[in-house]
Amino acid sequence: MNNLEDHYQVFKVKDLTHELDERIKNLYKLYFEDVKNHILKNSGSLEDARDLFQELALVYYKQLQKSDFKIETSEKNYIYGICKNLWLKKLRDRKIVSIPDDNFIDNLKDFSQQEIQQNQEKDSLIDLICRTMDQITEECRQIIYLAFYLKKSSMEIAGATGYSEQFIKVKKYRCLQGMRKMIVDSPTYKILNQ
Amino acid sequence: MNEDLKYQMEIIRYLEHEMSEEERNAFESSLKTNKDLAREFSEYQLLLEGIDTWGEQLTKEKIKSYDKRLEQEGYFDKSNIVTSFIGNTTNLKWIGIAASIAILIAAYIFLKPNANIGPAITYNTYYQADTKLLDRFISFYQPTGLVNSDSLQKDSLYLGLQAFQQRNYGQAISYLKPLQMQTKSADPGKFYLALALIQVNELQQAIDLLIPLTNSNSFELREESKWYLALSNMQSGGNIEGTKALLRELSQSSYSNMASKAGSLLAELK
Numbered sequence: 001m002n003n004l005e006d007h008y009q010v011f012k013v014k015d016l017t018h019e020l021d022e023r024i025k026n027l028y029k030l031y032f033e034d035v036k037n038h039i040l041k042n043s044g045s046l047e048d049a050r051d052l053f054q055e056l057a058l059v060y061y062k063q064l065q066k067s068d069f070k071i072e073t074s075e076k077n078y079i080y081g082i083c084k085n086l087w088l089k090k091l092r093d094r095k096i097v098s099i100p101d102d103n104f105i106d107n108l109k110d111f112s113q114q115e116i117q118q119n120q121e122k123d124s125l126i127d128l129i130c131r132t133m134d135q136i137t138e139e140c141r142q143i144i145y146l147a148f149y150l151k152k153s154s155m156e157i158a159g160a161t162g163y164s165e166q167f168i169k170v171k172k173y174r175c176l177q178g179m180r181k182m183i184v185d186s187p188t189y190k191i192l193n194q
Numbered sequence: 195m196n197e198d199l200k201y202q203m204e205i206i207r208y209l210e211h212e213m214s215e216e217e218r219n220a221f222e223s224s225l226k227t228n229k230d231l232a233r234e235f236s237e238y239q240l241l242l243e244g245i246d247t248w249g250e251q252l253t254k255e256k257i258k259s260y261d262k263r264l265e266q267e268g269y270f271d272k273s274n275i276v277t278s279f280i281g282n283t284t285n286l287k288w289i290g291i292a293a294s295i296a297i298l299i300a301a302y303i304f305l306k307p308n309a310n311i312g313p314a315i316t317y318n319t320y321y322q323a324d325t326k327l328l329d330r331f332i333s334f335y336q337p338t339g340l341v342n343s344d345s346l347q348k349d350s351l352y353l354g355l356q357a358f359q360q361r362n363y364g365q366a367i368s369y370l371k372p373l374q375m376q377t378k379s380a381d382p383g384k385f386y387l388a389l390a391l392i393q394v395n396e397l398q399q400a401i402d403l404l405i406p407l408t409n410s411n412s413f414e415l416r417e418e419s420k421w422y423l424a425l426s427n428m429q430s431g432g433n434i435e436g437t438k439a440l441l442r443e444l445s446q447s448s449y450s451n452m453a454s455k456a457g458s459l460l461a462e463l464k
Contacts, residue, residue, distance in 0.1 A: 129244025149249030
């Protein structure tokens with residue numbers, strides 16, 4: 001390894017995020033055509049198919065991140081299942097098909113004014129956290145992204161960044177602690193907690 | 195390690211399912227009796243939820259940009275024909291290479307200098323060497339664990355970036371120029387070399403360096419490379435339509451600052 005690569009291990013971090021890029025590419029390569037055909041046959045356009053596929057890829061990726069996630073059938077069937085559900089929901093929203101969703105209406109009725117307010121406050125806090133993520137140091141952002149979003153182990157992050165595993169273990173908590181302090185000290189947080 | 199940190203580590207270990215059964219039970223009992231712990235616990239629970247939402251936004255952007263890339267490659271226009279072809283990964287690799295070459299050739303033709311136009315006043319209003327990004331890089335390389343501080347002073351990338359930050363552009367060029375031959379890991383060096391060349395008015399050399407960077411999917415300063423390419427092309431009297439095309443693309447950027455400055459420069463050029 002030359003001097004440059006030896007020092008700037010930061011670029012190896014990209015190897016850890018590469019997996020996500022590859023998953024997205026493979027999904028398009030394997031399933032976009034069939035998803036598109038399904039949408040075109042069911043009152044949709046190419047634009048609808050592209051929008052829906054983006055949603056589908058996100059839903060699928062979120063499922064894959066869950067530690068207890070298991071596909072009961074094949075990946076192909078699973079993807080088509082998501083596709084059909086998402087598209088049906090879109091059609092229902094556009095009132096092209098009429099599907100009563102009693103549960104949805106019941107759930108809506110159950111929301112009290114207090115719960116709605118609590119949800120709004122929670123949304124504001126989540127928004128504050130997202131904005132804080134953009135304000136912390138690049139180093140902390142990388143470590144938090146790898147550790148808590150991509151769920152990479154401290155050992156994997158250590159291998160990619162050149163830090164020791166112990167350093168990563170402590171660093172990720174320190175970054176999170178610093179972030180929490182920034183949030184708690186922010187005026188938005190104080191207003192929300194009045 | 196301080197006590198606060200230990201306390202917090204316990205919460206995160208619980209939330210990330212890293213505790214043994216016994217530890218989980220003990221932690222859950224503490225949660226019932228210790229109000230401070232319970233409050234801190236719910237704060238961290240929300241923090242991790244927020245990080246998930248933030249990460250999801252990044253994933254969404256990645257998916258969206260991949261969809262956009264496919265669109266630019268004409269995939270959606272001819273997807274039926276292309277699908278049978280890209281089923282083979284070797285073919286996919288060749289499509290990628292061919293597309294990259296085509297983009298590079300098109301960029302060279304499009305941005306070929308044209309001595310008739312040179313809106314120098316507009317350029318001076320908009321050009322600013324981006325030291326905020328530079329700080330980000332240098333702080334990443336500082337001896338906080340990533341880099342061995344003893345050998346830091348021997349490294350030409352670090353020294354080049356430092357010289358650039360000190361506005362010593364001639365020295366920055368001499369440190370960074372050898373990195374032109376390096377692999378992708380030297381992209382930040384190439385980027386700041388291009389900016390240093392802009393500073394000493396070597397615009398064509400800067401353009402030659404920036405074009406491949408605008409085409410490098412893995413380079414995190416790709417959008418910025420487009421911005422400086424547009425500015426150097428404008429300043430060197432290159433085809434103004436080339437500059438406008440780049441600015442139009444940037445005005446759609448997901449980075450709001452970039453989109454806004456590209457949009458306003460584009461409006462001035464119209």
